[in-house]
Amino acid sequence: MAVTMSMRKMLTVSAAMVCAVAVASLYGASASTETRFIKNTIASHQIVIFSKSYCPYCRRAKAVFKELNKVPYVVELDQREDGSDIQDAFMALIGRRTVPQVFVNGKHIGGSDDTIEAYESGKLSKLLGINEEHKADL
Numbered sequence: 001m002a003v004t005m006s007m008r009k010m011l012t013v014s015a016a017m018v019c020a021v022a023v024a025s026l027y028g029a030s031a032s033t034e035t036r037f038i039k040n041t042i043a044s045h046q047i048v049i050f051s052k053s054y055c056p057y058c059r060r061a062k063a064v065f066k067e068l069n070k071v072p073y074v075v076e077l078d079q080r081e082d083g084s085d086i087q088d089a090f091m092a093l094i095g096r097r098t099v100p101q102v103f104v105n106g107k108h109i110g111g112s113d114d115t116i117e118a119y120e121s122g123k124l125s126k127l128l129g130i131n132e133e134h135k136a137d138l
């Protein structure tokens with residue numbers, strides 16, 4: 001069967017499409033499911049705490065937002081099967097796998113100590129648009 005000009009064109013276009021898909025899967029879709037979960041969660045909520053339900057440092061971070069009358073979106077990693085994988089994704093993203101990890105307006109605040117510091121310095125209130133009058137000892 002003779003290969004016509006239009007068949008040759010079709011083959012070229014198909015080959016180009018296969019290459020494009022291969023390149024996209026190598027680069028565009030390279031983020032892990034856990035990384036995408038972290039990014040989507042942070043983008044969908046004003047305040048996010050990646051926490052463990054029994055962790056005293058997490059309790060301290062939660063107390064900061066209670067003091068500010070704000071309700072954070074909390075992901076309890078010890079209550080999820082993919083909790084450890086999410087911690088690994090944090091290691092790749094921010095170089096830490098400890099909890100809590102706190103995010104406000106998509107910005108990484110840090111762990112418990114960082115969150116307390118941001119509260120005490122007024123940085124947290126500023127980020128949340130709160131006019132604070134007093135600060136509790138946490």
Ligand SMILES: N[C@@H](CCC(=O)N[C@@H](CS)C(=O)NCC(=O)O)C(=O)O
Binds near residue numbers: 055057098100114
């Ligand atoms: N200095 C850190 C301490 C955080 C920390 O040590 N968290 C413990 C849990 S209470 C942790 O992540 N341990 C390792 C793990 O649970 O995988 C902070 O202020 O956030």
